[in-house]
Amino acid sequence: MNSFLQDSVFFGVFISIVTYEIGALIKKKWNVAIFNPLLISIALIMIFLLVFDVEYETYEYGAKYLSYFLTPATVALAVPLYEQLEPLKKNWKAIMAGILAGALTSAVCVLVMSILFRLTHEQYVTLLPKSITTAIGMGLSEELGGIVAITVAVIVVTGIVGNMFAEGICRLFRITDPVAKGIGIGSASHAMGTAKAMEMGEIEGAMSSLSIAVSGLLTVIISILFSHIY
Amino acid sequence: MKYLKQLLIILIFTFAGEILHYVVPLQIPASIYGLVLLFAALVLGFIKLPQVEETAKLLIEVMPLMFIPAGVALLESWGDLKPILIPVAAIMVVSTVLVMGVSGKVTQGIMTHAGKKQKGEAKDHE
Numbered sequence: 552m553n554s555f556l557q558d559s560v561f562f563g564v565f566i567s568i569v570t571y572e573i574g575a576l577i578k579k580k581w582n583v584a585i586f587n588p589l590l591i592s593i594a595l596i597m598i599f600l601l602v603f604d605v606e607y608e609t610y611e612y613g614a615k616y617l618s619y620f621l622t623p624a625t626v627a628l629a630v631p632l633y634e635q636l637e638p639l640k641k642n643w644k645a646i647m648a649g650i651l652a653g654a655l656t657s658a659v660c661v662l663v664m665s666i667l668f669r670l671t672h673e674q675y676v677t678l679l680p681k682s683i684t685t686a687i688g689m690g691l692s693e694e695l696g697g698i699v700a701i702t703v704a705v706i707v708v709t710g711i712v713g714n715m716f717a718e719g720i721c722r723l724f725r726i727t728d729p730v731a732k733g734i735g736i737g738s739a740s741h742a743m744g745t746a747k748a749m750e751m752g753e754i755e756g757a758m759s760s761l762s763i764a765v766s767g768l769l770t771v772i773i774s775i776l777f778s779h780i781y
Numbered sequence: 782m783k784y785l786k787q788l789l790i791i792l793i794f795t796f797a798g799e800i801l802h803y804v805v806p807l808q809i810p811a812s813i814y815g816l817v818l819l820f821a822a823l824v825l826g827f828i829k830l831p832q833v834e835e836t837a838k839l840l841i842e843v844m845p846l847m848f849i850p851a852g853v854a855l856l857e858s859w860g861d862l863k864p865i866l867i868p869v870a871a872i873m874v875v876s877t878v879l880v881m882g883v884s885g886k887v888t889q890g891i892m893t894h895a896g897k898k899q900k901g902e903a904k905d906h907e
Contacts, residue, residue: 567849589845593852600856607856614850620840621847623788623795626815627837633823633830645891653884660876668868674861678872682880685848690810700854701862705873707852712877724882728889735885739877762884768813775808 563613570595584714587743590707625686628764635761638754646734650762653738654769657682658777665781673697675781679774681705684741687767695778706741713740714747733758738766787836790828794819 573595574588600610639646658679665675677697680688685706692702717736726732729752736744737759745763749756798815805814822828855862862869 563850567846571846571849589848589852592849593855596849596853597856600853607854610853611850614853617847618850621844622798622812622815623791624840624844624847625810625812626795626798626819627791627833627840629794629816629819629823630830630834630837631841632816632820636824642888642892645888645895648891649884649888652887653880656883657876657880660879661872664868664872664875668865668871670865670868674865678869681873681876685851686844687810687813689848689851690812691808694808694810698858698861700851700858701869703848703851704855704862705869707848709873709877712874713881716878717881720878720881721885723878724886726882726885726889728892730892731885731889734888735881735883738884739881744881764816768817771809771813778808 560613560616563610563615564617565613566596566599566610567592567614567617570599584711584743584747587707587711590711593707621686621689625690628684628686628767631760632764635757635764638757639761642730646730646758646761647765649731649734650738650765651769653682653735653762654766654773657739657770658773662777662781672778672781676774676778677701678705679777680770681709682739682741683767683770684763687771691771691774695774707743710740710743713744717744717747718751729754730758734762737762741766784836784839787833790833791819791836791840794822 570592571588574586574591577591578586578588596610599605600607661675661678661681665678670678673696676695677692679695679697680691680702683691683706685703688702688706689699692699713736717732717740721727721732721735724735726735732751733748733755736748736755741763742760745756745759748759794815795812797818798811798813801814802809802811819828819833823830
């Protein structure tokens with residue numbers, strides 16, 4: 552099995568897309584945050600590799616070509632950011648302050664809890680990018696010397712947590728303004744939270760997607776500074 | 782040809798980002814330089830939205846696929862994650878709740894303070 556699959560460049564790409572589509576179908580049928588297509592795809596591929604005793608390298612041999620497009624795709628995030636320019640201009644002080652406060656809260660929280668749990672520097676920088684979009688978080692984790700695979704898992708699960716509890720958290724903190732809700736959700740839980748924000752309303756969705764890019768950029772700078780603290 | 786031309790423009794910015802990443806001695810990922818450069822070019826009008834829009838949206842739509850290999854790599858790094866599973870879970874939940882609460886609350890506080898939202902029900906300021 553290994554030797555045949557090893558020769559097939561397309562196996563990795565093929566199984567990635569098939570499992571992702573299965574995930575998308577499941578998500579469509581039961582609209583629950585935990586049924587995230589990305590999570591389902593990753594889980595199914597892991598099960599496949601374990602059951603058929605296929606090496607990760609065999610999968611990665613073809614699948615790595617998928618990752619090659621991550622850098623240009625991240626650059627392309629400039630387009631949705633540009634489209635949010637008008638709403639940003641209207642409330643820019645409140646929005647920038649809110650996103651900055653969120654990014655700082657995330658870094659301080661990870662720092663304090665990493666010290667409490669006595670994590671290593673490598674584990675600490677792995678967690679620093681947890682609230683931002685995977686595209687930026689992956690690159691950041693790599694730059695800081697973190698364990699990229701764990702960063703990806705943590706980002707995805709953070710997004711699911713944010714998606715599931717967004718409404719409850721807004722109620723808990725008495726956040727009633729749609730702009731503030733969107734900023735909070737996007738700052739804490741990137742694209743997966745934004746999916747929830749879009750269900751909550753148009754302003755919430757637009758503000759949440761704006762926070763993805765801005766928070767990602769701010770977190771890069773904050774994380775680099777914070778990586779020297781511990 | 783439309784998609785190809787748009788991809789070319791995006792790749793030019795990507796490449797410019799990689800050059801900056803190589804030249805500037807900071808830990809900023811190449812993609813971030815590219816993102817900022819493309820955003821600046823759009824704001825300044827060097828690049829018009831229709832020159833990149835379709836390909837950019839296509840790339841963003843298929844982006845989740847690009848994370849799958851890194852996620853599956855967890856099989857390899859499971860040994861690194863296992864001993865810190867509980868701290869990681871705790872950090873994830875606590876910080877997600879706090880980040881969402883704080884950034885939403887600060888945004889709301891400043892907007893209420895600026896008087897832009899007179900009807901806002903928020904009483905406390907951050």
